Amino acid sequence: MVKQSDDTTGPDDTELLRLTLDLAPASIVVVDGEGRIVLVNRQSEALFGYDREELRGEPVEMLVPGRFLSGHAGHRAAFLASPESRPMGQGRDLYALRKDGTEVPVEIGLNPIDTPSGLMVVTSVFDLTERKRAEARFQAAVESSPSGVLMVDGDGVVVLANREACRTFGYDAGELVGHAIEKLVPSRFGSAHPMYRERYLSTPEARRMGTGRELFGLRKDGSEVPLEVGLTPISTEDGTFVLASVVDISTRRRLEDQLREAQRLETVGALASGIAHDFNNVLLAILGYSELALEDERLGDSTRSDLRQIVTAAERGRQVVERMLEVGRRRQAPPQAVRVHDTVQEALELLQASSLKSVEIRRHLDETAPAVFCDSTQIHQIIMNLGSNAGRAMGPSGGVFDVSLVPHYVDAGDAAGPALQPGMYARLTVSDNGHGMAPDVAARVYEPFYSSRASGEGTGLGMWLVKELVDGMRGLIELTSEPGRGTTFDIYLPAAEQQPEAAALEDLDVQGAAPHLLFVEDEEPLAELGRRRLERAGFRVTAFTSSVQALERFRRRPESVDLLITDNTMPRMSGLELAEQVVRIRPELPVLMVSGLAKMRLEDVPAFVTRVLAKPHTGDELVQAVHELLPPPEEAPPEEPPPS
Numbered sequence: 001m002v003k004q005s006d007d008t009t010g011p012d013d014t015e016l017l018r019l020t021l022d023l024a025p026a027s028i029v030v031v032d033g034e035g036r037i038v039l040v041n042r043q044s045e046a047l048f049g050y051d052r053e054e055l056r057g058e059p060v061e062m063l064v065p066g067r068f069l070s071g072h073a074g075h076r077a078a079f080l081a082s083p084e085s086r087p088m089g090q091g092r093d094l095y096a097l098r099k100d101g102t103e104v105p106v107e108i109g110l111n112p113i114d115t116p117s118g119l120m121v122v123t124s125v126f127d128l129t130e131r132k133r134a135e136a137r138f139q140a141a142v143e144s145s146p147s148g149v150l151m152v153d154g155d156g157v158v159v160l161a162n163r164e165a166c167r168t169f170g171y172d173a174g175e176l177v178g179h180a181i182e183k184l185v186p187s188r189f190g191s192a193h194p195m196y197r198e199r200y201l202s203t204p205e206a207r208r209m210g211t212g213r214e215l216f217g218l219r220k221d222g223s224e225v226p227l228e229v230g231l232t233p234i235s236t237e238d239g240t241f242v243l244a245s246v247v248d249i250s251t252r253r254r255l256e257d258q259l260r261e262a263q264r265l266e267t268v269g270a271l272a273s274g275i276a277h278d279f280n281n282v283l284l285a286i287l288g289y290s291e292l293a294l295e296d297e298r299l300g301d302s303t304r305s306d307l308r309q310i311v312t313a314a315e316r317g318r319q320v321v322e323r324m325l326e327v328g329r330r331r332q333a334p335p336q337a338v339r340v341h342d343t344v345q346e347a348l349e350l351l352q353a354s355s356l357k358s359v360e361i362r363r364h365l366d367e368t369a370p371a372v373f374c375d376s377t378q379i380h381q382i383i384m385n386l387g388s389n390a391g392r393a394m395g396p397s398g399g400v401f402d403v404s405l406v407p408h409y410v411d412a413g414d415a416a417g418p419a420l421q422p423g424m425y426a427r428l429t430v431s432d433n434g435h436g437m438a439p440d441v442a443a444r445v446y447e448p449f450y451s452s453r454a455s456g457e458g459t460g461l462g463m464w465l466v467k468e469l470v471d472g473m474r475g476l477i478e479l480t481s482e483p484g485r486g487t488t489f490d491i492y493l494p495a496a497e498q499q500p501e502a503a504a505l506e507d508l509d510v511q512g513a514a515p516h517l518l519f520v521e522d523e524e525p526l527a528e529l530g531r532r533r534l535e536r537a538g539f540r541v542t543a544f545t546s547s548v549q550a551l552e553r554f555r556r557r558p559e560s561v562d563l564l565i566t567d568n569t570m571p572r573m574s575g576l577e578l579a580e581q582v583v584r585i586r587p588e589l590p591v592l593m594v595s596g597l598a599k600m601r602l603e604d605v606p607a608f609v610t611r612v613l614a615k616p617h618t619g620d621e622l623v624q625a626v627h628e629l630l631p632p633p634e635e636a637p638p639e640e641p642p643p644s
Helices: 013-023 042-048 066-081 129-143 163-169 193-202 250-294 301-328 340-353 376-394 439-443 462-472 524-536 547-556 575-585 619-629
Strands: 027-032 037-040 094-097 103-115 118-127 148-152 158-161 215-218 224-236 239-248 336-338 360-365 372-374 400-410 423-432 476-481 487-494 516-520 540-544 563-567 591-595 611-614
Touching: 013 042, 027 042, 042 094, 042 118, 066 103, 066 118, 103 129, 148 163, 163 215, 163 224, 163 239, 193 239, 224 250, 250 301, 340 360, 340 376, 340 400, 340 423, 372 376, 372 487, 376 400, 376 423, 376 462, 376 487, 400 547, 423 547, 462 476, 516 524, 516 547, 524 540, 524 619, 540 547, 547 575, 563 575, 563 619, 575 591, 591 619, 611 619
Parallel strands: 360 400, 516 540, 516 563, 563 591, 591 611
Antiparallel strands: 027 037, 027 118, 094 103, 103 118, 148 158, 148 239, 215 224, 224 239, 336 372, 400 423, 423 487, 476 487
């Protein structure tokens, strides 16, 4: 009840003011010109945790968090120098300090008033805790959305972008806010986009995803990304905003492309099955009549040799038809370990005699290239298709057809590493100096039925078949080509787990309790000498003359080796490169590096080399170096004397 004075009929002004302040929904703190608290209301007690008597007469800084105290006096002095009302919501993010030491987010409004006691500042303080919590919940919901979320104002400026939106367009958090939405629109659409945006804002309505035109976004790196976009208009006091849900549909597009590719391959398989019967009948006639002709005793040696070449070519044709049927049906022949070297050599001889007569074929075929799981017909088809294409590209005047086959180890740092599992591969490189390919042709070179040649000059299935064969062997084919600069294909075929011929003087699967040494020396007499000397000292030894094949074999059973001994200067892979690969697999494995370089000392080599042994050295020095790196082997029982 409002208290009334004795001599008037109206309420007591002071009491009325106090009750009014206590009923106010916001905290009110009145501060004098010296910055001392003169009056607070009930909401202030609830907000700050103090009784009003505890606050009255105290400096207002007791309600300011310590991290803001250094600047508060200056802000207060600046306000008093030119006092004017400041409504809530203007200025910085503000916080107040409670009695228990906790901070609370607040909005503050300031109103200066003149009183008989001097200038006073009425401070309205509103607790933002619940609003901040609601904003945090909204932010969490937006950030956790699996779709990209963008909010754009009426001027087309991005005011909100969640994590997924930033990822979709390739930006870091916060980089999109404040920029025009046209920043995310490809240049081919950018000029018309403001018109579409204004048209939408004139009659805004929700638009679900998947409706309208095919849409693309522009990523930070300049690439385009296919999108689905849903739009929701939001009306606020500050105008109309548009909330856009953005979904990257690149994966869906890839799956759709794969489905279309599978459908095309079914068509290819059906076509291959349809023509195979007739084509095989033709080949059967060629084979049969050639064999009959060979039975004629009147044939000369030259004619007989030519007929045998016809029989060989027809037999190859039969195998090609069968292989094409297997690819069309997505069925693979039983794999076996095949050394690629011989098949490539055979295919090149046939190419030279048939379609590449005016072409210089340069061969760089390394016999140590690992075997791969395939059949020889597959390799033969790859070479024949690439070779015939190269011949057409070089034209009647000929050119140079270069074929290289080498062992190749793929690791994470390799150019082809991301597309291949780490390990040993046979790398087949085929290049020509023909007219090359334009980018649009190179992009479609593996499509079935696609051909850049004139009508009737090709089926468009050759390169498709090559790609299918390489994929079937779990390999990778890479194309490099420029108009006027020729074409190169790099083919990586994974090594078979077992080789048809061992390149080591002994296998890794040796048994026994003595330490097992991996001995690598490219000179075979020296490899044999080192193996025998170390075996006499009681060690088990596996010797290799190829560092590449030593690494390949080591990867299969790394735990079986106790010490690596390797020469440094070797072809294709040096001893340092071999040691680096080995210790990546077995970091604790000791390495004894043998070098003829006088300057190679332990301090000159990487940390993964445990010791360096100079060349030349005696057998005793070699054994002594091994003893220093490994515990002595168990003594072998003495040999029994031969019977007398």
